[in-house]
Amino acid sequence: MTTVDVPTLVAQAREGRPRAVARLISLVEGASPHLREVMAALAPLTGGAYVVGLTGSPGVGKSTSTSALVTAYRKAGKRVGVLAVDPSSPFSGGALLGDRVRMSDHASDPGVYIRSMATRGHLGGLAWAAPQAIRVLDAAGCDVILVETVGVGQSEVEIASQADTSVVLLAPGMGDGIQAAKAGILEIGDVYVVNKADRDGADATARELNHMLGLGESRGPEDWRPPIVKTVAARGQGIDELVEALEKHRAWMDEHGVLDGRRAARAAREVETIAITTLRGRLADLHGDARLDALAVRVAAGELDPYAAADALLDGLTEA
Known part of the structure; x- marks a missing residue:
């Protein structure tokens, strides 16, 4: 068994050294014998990061939206971690790295850590090691962790169990409204985004989504009603409004004690x-x-x- 100096790795990760963070996540993905020691060392260092999950059908612009959010949060001086969950390669079992390629603008920024993770056949749009990887990025001092799912469509509701706030992305002309109703995705979103809003049908998609959110609604005056934000992520349009919606949801969760409850359920x-x-x-x-x-x-x-x-x-x- 390879010797691993866990205390040194954790200390280096806390200093923001990307190689140490990468090594820790690799230990997680490989189910290393040192994993228990790693998790024990990280436990008292976690709890400070805000975890935002982004999900939606392929082609809605999840990677572009994630990249735009990274830019916005970095402008605000926040350290950002990104877990981009890719389909597993049928040959190596590893991630195809498509998301990391699309986020290459941030590759040289020491305040951003981007990691592609393979699903390795795990259903639900997330890698099985994602919860522990989130814990690593949290302990490494990330203020915000963006978790982008694999983009397989209706099975992606698992992101709601891993994120503080879940963002569901749709795009006009893709039939996403009907798919969302079928998939139960309307039950998991805290914020909805109609991306590529410069295309024909964007307003109609937003209206349809708003109508579906209202069907059978039994929310009280204190309950959170998911907002619908229109963006053109490729040009950065609407991203400030999206960040504002995320911050409002976080504030609402803090005010109503929802955030602690979600994190306890996630730990369970x-x-x-x-x-x-x-x-x-x-x-x-x-x-x-x-x-x-x-x-x-x-x-x-x-x-x-x-x-x-x-x-x-x-x-x-x-x-x-």
């Missing part, structure tokens, strides 16, 4: 995922195990039902 899902993954790993080692074989014989003989056998097996695993 992360803990649950780790626990289930650990159990699955232990179960995978059970083939040929004497405990499993003994229980199987009893089930086959009708002495024990399979549910009771499974309970007994799990009790043994959790006690181990």
